[in-house]
Amino acid sequence: MVEDSEDDARLVSLELRRGGYAPDLERVASPSSLRVALERGGWDVVVSGHAPPRLNGLDALQIVRRFSADLPFLLVSGGLGEEGAVDALKQGASDFVTKQNLGRLVTAIARELEDAQVRREKRAAHEALEQAVAARDAFLSIASHELKTPLTALQLQLQSLTRSVQQGDAGTERVSERIRSVARSTERLGELVNRLLDVSRITRGGEMELVKEEFDLGELAREVASRFQDAAAEAGSDLRIVLDGPVRGMWDRMRIDAIVTNLLSNAVKYGEGKSIEVTVRAQGVRALLEVTDHGIGIAADDQARIFGRFERAVSERHYGGFGVGLWVARRVAEEHGGRVRVTSRPGRGSTFTLELPRENAVGGAR
Amino acid sequence: MSEVHAGAAPARRPVLVVDDDRDIRETLRELIEDEGYEVATAKNGAEALEQVRAVRPGIVLLDLFMPGMDGAEFRRLQLEDPEIAGVPVVVISAAVGLEDRVAEMRPIDHLEKPIRLDALLAVVARHCR
Numbered sequence: 414m415v416e417d418s419e420d421d422a423r424l425v426s427l428e429l430r431r432g433g434y435a436p437d438l439e440r441v442a443s444p445s446s447l448r449v450a451l452e453r454g455g456w457d458v459v460v461s462g463h464a465p466p467r468l469n470g471l472d473a474l475q476i477v478r479r480f481s482a483d484l485p486f487l488l489v490s491g492g493l494g495e496e497g498a499v500d501a502l503k504q505g506a507s508d509f510v511t512k513q514n515l516g517r518l519v520t521a522i523a524r525e526l527e528d529a530q531v532r533r534e535k536r537a538a539h540e541a542l543e544q545a546v547a548a549r550d551a552f553l554s555i556a557s558h559e560l561k562t563p564l565t566a567l568q569l570q571l572q573s574l575t576r577s578v579q580q581g582d583a584g585t586e587r588v589s590e591r592i593r594s595v596a597r598s599t600e601r602l603g604e605l606v607n608r609l610l611d612v613s614r615i616t617r618g619g620e621m622e623l624v625k626e627e628f629d630l631g632e633l634a635r636e637v638a639s640r641f642q643d644a645a646a647e648a649g650s651d652l653r654i655v656l657d658g659p660v661r662g663m664w665d666r667m668r669i670d671a672i673v674t675n676l677l678s679n680a681v682k683y684g685e686g687k688s689i690e691v692t693v694r695a696q697g698v699r700a701l702l703e704v705t706d707h708g709i710g711i712a713a714d715d716q717a718r719i720f721g722r723f724e725r726a727v728s729e730r731h732y733g734g735f736g737v738g739l740w741v742a743r744r745v746a747e748e749h750g751g752r753v754r755v756t757s758r759p760g761r762g763s764t765f766t767l768e769l770p771r772e773n774a775v776g777g778a779r
Numbered sequence: 780m781s782e783v784h785a786g787a788a789p790a791r792r793p794v795l796v797v798d799d800d801r802d803i804r805e806t807l808r809e810l811i812e813d814e815g816y817e818v819a820t821a822k823n824g825a826e827a828l829e830q831v832r833a834v835r836p837g838i839v840l841l842d843l844f845m846p847g848m849d850g851a852e853f854r855r856l857q858l859e860d861p862e863i864a865g866v867p868v869v870v871i872s873a874a875v876g877l878e879d880r881v882a883e884m885r886p887i888d889h890l891e892k893p894i895r896l897d898a899l900l901a902v903v904a905r906h907c908r
Contacts, residue, residue, distance in 0.1 A: 554875065558844075561873035565892040566802035572896050573810050598802055647801065682846065 415461035415473045417442045424515065425460055425489065432519025443467045444476060451480045457529070458522055463490030463497070471504060478505045483532055485525035489518065552612075560605055567598035608671070611741055623665040623748055630700050630769070631656040631693040633666065637673040638691055641681060649686030650706075652677075657694040662771045668745045669769070672753070675738035676704040676765045684708035687762065699751070700769045707762035716755055742767070792837025792907040793817035797827040797853070798871070799845040807840065814900060816907055824848025828856060831863045837907030840899070841886070843872045854884045867906050869899075 416422045422440045429436045441447045447468065450456070459477050463470040470488050477486050488501050488509040498509045507528075508521045574591040582588050638654045645652040673691075680689045687707035694701055711719065720743045739753065746753045750770045757763035794816050798804045801822075808818045819834045821827040823845040831839065839857075843850040850870065858864045870881050873892040881889050888902050 558874045561892045562800050562803065565873065565894055566800060566806060568893040569803060569806040569810060569896070573806055573813075576810070576813060594802060594806065 414438055414440050415442070415447060415459065415468060415470070416440055417462065417467060421462060421489075421512075425518065428515050428518050429522070432522075434519070434522070441468075444472065447473060447476055448480075451477065456484060457526055458485040458487065460487045460489055460518070460522075463488055470506075471501060474501065474504055474506055483529055485522070485529050487518070487521055487525065489515070556609060560602065563598050563601040563605065567595060567602065570594045570598060608738075608741070611671075623668065625663045626666055627661055627663050628666055629659040629661050630664075630669070630702055631658075631660050633670060634673055634691050634693050634702055637670060637677055640674070641677045644678075644681050645689060648681050648684065650681060650684050651688040652681075653688065653690050655690060655692040657692070660693050660695045660700045660771070662700050662769055664749055664769055665745070669749075669767075672742040672745055672767055673702065673704075675742055676767070679738065679765070680704050680706040680708070680763075683710075683763070695771060698770060698772050700771050702767040702769075703764055705762065705764040710759040710761050710763055711755065711757040712759050716757060719755070720753070791816060793819055793834050794903055794907055795819045795821065795827065795830050795834065795836035795839045797821045797824070797830075797839060797845070797850070798842040799823060800842075803842075810896065811900070811903060814903070816903065824850060824853030824856075827853050828863075831857060831866055835863075836866060838887075838903055839866055839868045840903075841868050841870050843870060843874065843877065843881070851880065851884055854886075858885075869902055871899075 414422055414425060416425070419440075422438075426436060426438055429438075439450055441450050444467075459473070461470045461473045470490065474486055474488075477484055482505075485507040486505065488498070488506050489512060490497075490509065491512040501509055507525045510518045510521055570591060574588065574595060577583075577585075577588050577591055635654055635656070638652055641652060677689070677691070684706035685708035689707075690703075690705045692701075692703045692705075720739050742753050746767060746769065751768045753765060753767050755763055755765050794811050796804055796807045796811070796818060797820070798807070799822050804820050804822065808820055811818050817834075819830050819836060821830045825848045827839065827841070828848075830836070841850045841853065854868060857866065857868070867887040868884070869888045869890060870884060870886040871890045871892060871894060872881060878889075887906075890899060890902075
């Protein structure tokens with residue numbers, strides 16, 4: 414409350430109490446004390462007299478507006494004519510009440526508080542929307558970069574193939590090899606597009622239809638690992654798989670395959686050429702698949718974040734990928750009633766564990 | 780030290796291809812070798828520095844984003860070393876909106892992925908005689 418007169422302040426306070434408010438009221442009478450109070454924050458509304466000697470209402474209004482465009486500002490005045498009132502409203506006052514009609518103060522404040530609340534909610538919604546749009550933009554630019562890489566390979570391979578054929582090499586091993594590379598790149602592009610679709614599907618509805626069938630998680634791990642032998646060897650990593658008998662369950666085979674693929678591709682990418690182990694075992698009602706690398710590791714602060722969407726612990730300039738793999742993995746595991754977790758030490762490597770329930774397996778509890 | 784290879788056969792300078800994607804790297808190698816050039820490859824900036832020092836290429840075809848040392852860091856270290864600073868670099872990038880960052884690297888050319896092969900071979904021909 415900006416008011417010089419103790420009495421006027423008491424009057425306003427009384428009126429507020431009668432209206433059912435229990436105001437935490439502070440009276441300020443100078444520009445500096447007004448600023449101090451505003452800095453401290455926590456105010457719902459400013460009520461100001463029109464012409465306190467040391468700080469008139471319009472000056473107070475300017476100070477408040479410089480501080481916040483939103484904080485409701487009500488002018489209480491005895492001698493403010495119609496023109497003065499219009500002037501104050503033009504300059505950003507929320508409302509004005511005459512001293513003769515102080516009873517209107519409570520309704521005016523109630524409406525201003527409500528309006529301020531609506532404005533806050535609108536702004537929060539707007540900010541959330543802007544953030545979502547920014548995240549999507551970042552994702553699109555990463556996605557286009559990721560798609561361009563296999564597309565470039567494909568396009569170069571096709572040019573190379575075309576040249577071979579033009580040179581009359583058709584039917585030779587050289588041409589067959591080039592056709593195989595083209596097929597490989599096409600597959601890679603297809604996989605990327607599928608992963609993109611998965612992301613947009615999960616983002617939109619959250620619903621994910623699992624296609625469950627019974628299979629051995631160890632056998633699947635071996636399959637995925639065999640696909641990674643070349644990439645691991647190229648990175649200089651020794652890729653070992655440790656199985657402890659069959660671990661069967663009812664899961665979505667394609668989606669679990671995608672999770673294991675993602676974990677292994679991360680292990681190769683961040684493994685710094687050190688050895689990588691994949692183990693699969695049963696533990697009570699759970700099936701556990703662990704992928705361990707001894708590479709760059711993940712700082713404690715980043716360990717929860719990497720399971721978020723569009724997140725990665727490192728810059729995408731150095732490591733490719735959408736930054737959505739672990740997020741999708743987490744969502745798919747949760748949809749199965751399981752989870753994905755990580756233990757890691759920077760510079761020492763990481764262990765990612767996929768936990769899935771086994772009770773749905775034939776001969777199991779359900 | 781003299782740069783002149785006295786008495787050596789007038790061989791064309793090799794081309795250094797730097798890209799972390801194996802398919803791109805190997806296909807570029809095939810295509811450029813088909814044109815009669817010698818090709819060396821590297822999959823990140825650190826390997827590229829070694830190769831530039833070892834084979835003295837006539838040109839470096841440089842990808843930007845690679846695990847470990849990226850293209851920009853390679854270029855910075857290359858320019859710091861007077862022995863190899865003069866080797867021309869063509870930046871090949873897949874990401875959009877990087878023009879400023881690429882310009883800072885002072886390449887002789889900037890090609891965007893997907894790559895136009897005729898443009899690429901033309902630059903190579905100009906610098907590897």
